[in-house]
Amino acid sequence: MPLIIVSVGIVALLILIMGFKLNTFVSLIIVSFGVALALGMPLDSIVSSIEAGLGGTLGHLALIFGLGAMLGRLIADAGGAQRISITLIDKFGERNIQWAVVVASFIIGIALFFEVGLVLLIPIVFTISKQLKVSILYLGIPMAAALSVTHGFLPPHPGPTVIAGEYGANIGEVLLYGFIIAIPTVIIAGPLFTKLAKRLVPDSFNRTGDIASLGEQKTFKIEDTPGFGISVFTAMFPVILMSIATIISMVQKTADIADNQAFEIVRFVGNASTAMVLSLLLAIFTMGLARNIPMKTVMNSCSIAIANIGMLLLIIGGGGAFKQVLIDGGVGGYVAELFSETSLSPILLAWIIAAILRIALGSATVAALTTAGLVIPMLGTSDVNLALVVLATGAGSLIASHVNDAGFWMFKEFFGLTLKETFATWTLLESIISIAGLGFILLLSLVV
Template identity: 75%
Template sequence: MPLLIVAIGIILLLILITGFKVNTFVSLIIVSFIVSLALGMPLGKIVTSIEGGLGGTLGHIALIFGLGAMLGRLIADAGGAQRIAMTLINKFGKKRIQWAVVVASFIVGIALFFEVGLVLLIPIVFSIAKELRASILHLGIPMAAALLATHSFLPPHPGPTVIAGEYGADIGLVLLYGIIVAIPTVIIAGPLYTKIAKKIVPVAFNKTGNIASLGEQKTLQLKETPGFGISVLTAMFPVLLMSISTIIDMIQKSVGFKDNTFEIVRLIGNPSTAMLISLVLAFFTMGIQRNIPIKEVMNSCTSSITAIGMM
């Protein structure tokens, strides 16, 4: 019976959000009250339980969300994401342009939240498609697939971060397994699916479209952006720190070292610590090293927080 009540609660939640367009946060609170009452929870404990769940979840994800959003915004505003995308596209060449978009979007997607990566990469995809006289969907579908896969499977993105916290899973392991799952997912849902879609709906690949709805885009000359290597390093740095910590932890357990042998590595590889160290690195690589005033760097950080407030 409790499982049935929870299932009904989830259905009600979906109806409120998708059917009645009620704000997600408000819907969750309403359904929490209804499910609590249906489960027979004492009236005096309902609010305490909801507050405890809310506080526990926020305590786990707030740092990772906040620091991750700041890191992504710094890389985007400095032109690091643009440099990564354009360099890979130029290196892969016209024949392998689709794979260039996949790799670039995957790297950018790790560092940037989905909506930021999408708005940043769509103009690049449009300009490349126009230059090469290729279909927008031919490049756009692989781009979206890569961004969605990183958003769905890889911390510090919201979904996998929250789920790892709720299940008490090691975020480093979630990241490693997420990459293993995400790579074939992107290949199937991106380039392979595009080939099938072209045969099923060929007319869709003749559409040109426009990006006027995105508004005015901030464009930088490639020479004004950070170098490719430092941009990739900054974007991937939290992944590297968390992965190293997880791999060493796995080796330690199999070899049988004492728990305190690699305490400093565990501290550095902790998701919150890794994100903080990566953000400080970004202050330097995306800001100070490029003679960008610290006030402007902090403005980028501040603007990024507005995107995760309701999340």
């Protein structure tokens, strides 16, 4: 019965969002109340459960997410992202242009959220396409693959960051293992998949695309942008801090070194929130003050970044509320009991649940959060590596993007594709990332 109630709740969510065009956050809250009532939760605990879910999710995520948005915006507004792209394209040369786009998109994708990275990089891809007389899709697929992989696997992106918090996983480990998985996945879903897509839908590689909806793009003379080295360093700084702290902590555990104040300082600096604060301070200097940009202009970029993510934060909070209702209503415990006798790995189970919810709901972040509500009760009885469960949830939440996902329509319109061509390129691309990611996660689980 609990699973039937959840299924009805998910169908109701789809009807509210797609049928009645209701705001996603409002829909999530309405469904959370409805599911809580249907599960028979005491009336005096429903509101507190929803508040706890919303507050607990945003309490962990808001600082990292907000600071990450500001960091990305400063790099973009200063021309740092453009400098990274153009420099790599020049260095790789025309012959290896796809790999240049992959590396540039991967670096920029770490600092910028998926939609922002897409809007920023597409005009650059279009310009290069015209200059080199190559198909925009030939460059667009590797770009989208790199952005999607960083979005699904690497903190400080919202999905992996919030799920790490929900599962109690070490965010540094998620980042480190995420990198190991992300690199081969991007290669498969980017340059290699492009060859397959060209055979499946050859006509799609003749499209000219349309980015008129993006309006006039802010472009820079290359000499007016920050240097390549400082741009990459600023974009990668939070990753560097978190990775160093994780590696040192792993060495400490492996070598059984006694804890001391030096290790405490390393853990403090490598904490995701501390790393993001330090990274933002660095960006304010390198992308702003060091280039004689007034502090008022720098802070205006930060304000715009926060304004742009306000609704997304609420949607993530709404997903957290739905997740908490599933836990407090006993659904998570029911699923844990259902699978208590199964030999199915929690890694595979998290991927399957996230994949089903992603196909049904469209939103990768909401699918991942709902998965957490069903998987968390199972983790207490397993010695599985929590960082890998986080990554498996992220991989599952990327699969088969279709008509209920905004990314599907963005890709279709920007590259001027038909529905069939979008399914054969974008939907298949996301599915390859999801399945390849799971494969590498399972391989990694054999050694960590």
